[in-house]
Amino acid sequence: MDGAPQIKTVALTCTDGMAAAKVSNAGGSPTDVAVTWTPQKNRGAEYVSYVVTLDSADGNTSRQVAKTIYVSGHSPDQFVFDFGTSHQTNLTATNAGLSGLVFPHALDGVTGVWSATGAVNVDGADVSTCS
Numbered sequence: 001m002d003g004a005p006q007i008k009t010v011a012l013t014c015t016d017g018m019a020a021a022k023v024s025n026a027g028g029s030p031t032d033v034a035v036t037w038t039p040q041k042n043r044g045a046e047y048v049s050y051v052v053t054l055d056s057a058d059g060n061t062s063r064q065v066a067k068t069i070y071v072s073g074h075s076p077d078q079f080v081f082d083f084g085t086s087h088q089t090n091l092t093a094t095n096a097g098l099s100g101l102v103f104p105h106a107l108d109g110v111t112g113v114w115s116a117t118g119a120v121n122v123d124g125a126d127v128s129t130c131s
Contacts, residue, residue: 004030005056005110012052012118012130019128023052023116025107033065033106037098046071049121050098054106057113060084065103067093080106 009024020038027034037050051066062083069076076093080103091103107114118130 003111005107006113008114010116012116014118014120014128014130016120016128019050019120019130021050021052021118021130023054023118029104031105031107031110033103035065035067035101035103037067037101039098045122047074047123050118051121052116052118054110055115055117056110057115058111061107061110063106065101065106067098067101069098078103080104 005025007026007030009022009026012021012023014020022036024034025032033052033054035050035052039048047068047070049066049068051064053062053064055062064081064083065079066081067076067078078091078093078101079088080091081088119126120128120130
């Protein structure tokens with residue numbers, strides 16, 4: 001696996017039982033990540049963010065990939081945030097839903113094993129963690 005991230009799919013189950021995610025780099029480039037979320041029920045929120053944190057086993061790389069959906073009609077946001085550089089790359093939301101979200105280069109620089117955890121955030125507060 002030298003030089004490339006491990007190819008795998010991770011199923012995340014969330015604490016509230018209302019959301020879940022599948023995270024994979026098995027299609028296309030091994031550094032691109034695809035995420036599909038089972039949606040959280042709207043609790044009268046202004047927005048809901050679906051966040052996956054990707055970590056390399058050596059601890060040198062950590063990134064968040066996320067999509068935020070707004071109730072108000074604001075266009076969805078989708079991004080990759082690199083903790084090491086504090087740089088956020090804003091992406092064009094791949095669709096209005098939560099299936100087949102693509103995050104190009106999210107695993108750039110990761111070699112070998114990586115892990116994923118998640119969270120669902122409603123109006124700025126985490127309401128569920130996913131592992």
